Amino acid sequence: xxxxxxxxxxxxxxxxxxxxxxxxxxxxxxxxxxxxxxxxxxxxxxxxxxxxxxxxxxxxxxxxxxxxxxxxxxxxxxxxxxxxxxxxxxxxxxxxxxxxxxxxxxxxxxxxxxxxxxxxxxxxxxxxxxxxxxxxxxxxxxxxxxxxxxxxxxxxxxxxxxxxxxxxxxxxxxxxxxxxxxxxxxxxxxxxxxxxxxxxxxxxxxxxxxxxxxxxxxxxxxxxxxxxxxxxxxxxxxxxxxxxxxx
Numbered sequence: 001x002x003x004x005x006x007x008x009x010x011x012x013x014x015x016x017x018x019x020x021x022x023x024x025x026x027x028x029x030x031x032x033x034x035x036x037x038x039x040x041x042x043x044x045x046x047x048x049x050x051x052x053x054x055x056x057x058x059x060x061x062x063x064x065x066x067x068x069x070x071x072x073x074x075x076x077x078x079x080x081x082x083x084x085x086x087x088x089x090x091x092x093x094x095x096x097x098x099x100x101x102x103x104x105x106x107x108x109x110x111x112x113x114x115x116x117x118x119x120x121x122x123x124x125x126x127x128x129x130x131x132x133x134x135x136x137x138x139x140x141x142x143x144x145x146x147x148x149x150x151x152x153x154x155x156x157x158x159x160x161x162x163x164x165x166x167x168x169x170x171x172x173x174x175x176x177x178x179x180x181x182x183x184x185x186x187x188x189x190x191x192x193x194x195x196x197x198x199x200x201x202x203x204x205x206x207x208x209x210x211x212x213x214x215x216x217x218x219x220x221x222x223x224x225x226x227x228x229x230x231x232x233x234x235x236x237x238x239x240x241x242x243x244x245x246x247x
Contacts, residue, residue, distance in 0.1 A: 025055060025081070026239035030215065034231045040064050043231070045216075054080045054092065057138050063100070071100030077138035089143060094136035108136050108161050119161055126164040135160045144171060148189065148214050155194070170194040179207045179218050181233050184245025186210075186217045211247045212238055 027048050034041040041063040049055055061073040078092040094108040109118045115130040135143055140160045147156055155172045174190040188207035195202055207218035215238060219231035236243040 025049070026213065028215070028236060028238045030236035030243075031234045032216075032231050033234055034061075034229065039070075050078070054078055057142065059138070069100070071098065071102070073098045075138060077136055077142075079139050079142065088133050089139060089146070091134075091136045091139040094138060096137070106163065110134075110136075117161055119163055121163045124164075128161055128164070128166065131159070133159060134166065137162075140169065144191075145214055148173075148191075148208070174205075176210065177207065181217055181245075183233065183235070183243055186212075186233075186245060188217050189214060209233075209243075212236075212243055215243065 025047065028046070030045045032043040032045075034043060041061055043059065043061045046058045047055065048058075055078070057077045057079075059073075059075045062069060063071045063073075073096070075094075075096045077094045079089050080092065081089050090112055091108070091110050093110070096104075096106040098104045104122060106121045107119070110130065111117065112130065117128045117130050117134070119126045119128055133143075135158055137160060140158045143158060144156055153173045155170060157168055157170045159166050159168055171191055171193050174192055176187060176189055178185045179188045186207075186209045189210055191206045191208060193204040195204075201224045203220075203222045205220050206216060208214040209217045215233070215236060216231075217233045219229070221229045223229075233243075241247075
């Protein structure tokens with residue numbers, strides 16, 4: 001895997017939901033910079049409510065080396081929040097498109113009436129049975145964030161569709177730390193992905209700003225080869241309010 005591909009895959013995992021537990025979620029826009037073995041990247045995240053009442057989370061990542069754009073990754077997830085306190089969000093559509101040095105198109109369409117998801121990767125396509133709570137890579141992040149905003153801690157487990165199969169991803173909270181950012185010191189909850197077996201040589205940790213609905217403030221991942229990727233928050237608006245070191 002090239003360093004560019006490595007960085008793109010890391011940022012796919014970035015947490016990006018900032019929402020109260022009510023049936024509405026605050027719209028936001030966040031900007032980040034990343035570093036990975038000399039490769040620079042910039043990322044943006046948007047959460048918006050659509051006219052039909054559903055939501056769309058979008059992420060764009062552009063990777064550069066020596067000022068030259070090498071690759072771009074665009075992802076989006078459309079989802080709804082069913083009525084009822086504590087109801088799980090339901091993803092509708094997920095799309096991931098990578099261009100540049102390598103090209104790839106991955107997507108999932110969720111048909112909850114038929115309890116079937118149609119997943120595709122480039123020219124391949126699969127039909128996968130759905131069960132309540134199944135997510136895509138972005139809506140999973142939203143589901144975890146809602147758990148944290150409800151005051152939950154400890155370990156979390158989620159099912160998601162990964163091309164031709166369903167897999168389980170697990171996370172755990174590690175406590176709180178003050179994280180230094182360009183915006184000042186942020187009080188953050190640290191969350192890590194639990195990896196086992198062949199994955200246990202990899203490490204992924206996220207710093208989530210407690211005072212700002214657990215907005216992602218920082219990320220660090222170490223791969224099997226010991227390469228380190230870092231992500232840092234540059235600027236953000238949450239519910240129309242500019243992010244600062246204190247709310």
